[in-house]
């Protein structure tokens with residue numbers, strides 16, 4: 001069986017608020033977001049660690065870590081059901097970072113109470129989704145949002161903002177879409193940071209017009 005894990009961050013206090021966690025970076029992704037900070041992971045067809053490597057590591061962390069963050073790449077391009085069952089049986093909570101492209105798997109995990117927290121990426125409004133993500137997975141994202149809203153699982157919606165890709169009208173449209181789908185919690189926005197990225201994007205020279213930002217949701221700037 002192929003190694004599907006690109007790498008494991010053994011300890012973090014920042015990826016899952018109020019939890020001592022490790023991060024599992026799953027290889028490959030079904031999107032190609034222009035600003036992606038993990039080009040090597042996204043393009044990797046095979047990882048460096050097996051699931052047995054993960055379980056052996058976790059067994060040594062029982063009592064030391066609270067939770068496992070499933071990230072990537074896109075974790076839901078892999079069949080996470082058995083993996084989440086095994087992680088839960090070892091006594092860890094699970095946070096999933098996802099682009100929302102696999103609503104069917106998300107629902108199955110939620111229906112079986114295998115997720116404790118989800119961070120859902122809202123990449124762009126429909127008219128810009130394909131340009132920014134190089135995918136046609138907008139409808140899947142909306143389905144994932146609806147599924148999360150109808151579950152009991154805690155979740156957040158977050159966006160990466162590069163001023164050449166999204167402007168204030170786009171963020172206002174995205175707020176509207178979230179509200180239409182009964183999302184009323186914080187909308188987290190992280191500004192693009194100029195580090196190695198998938199399309200060698202540089203910082204934008206455009207100004208984001210904060211004065212025109214609507215207050216449909218409580219926007220929380222993460223940087």
Ligand code: SF4
Pocket residue numbers: 029030031032033035036037038042072073074099
């Ligand atoms: S930023 Fe986009 S391309 Fe990169 S891992 Fe996330 S969904 Fe995939």
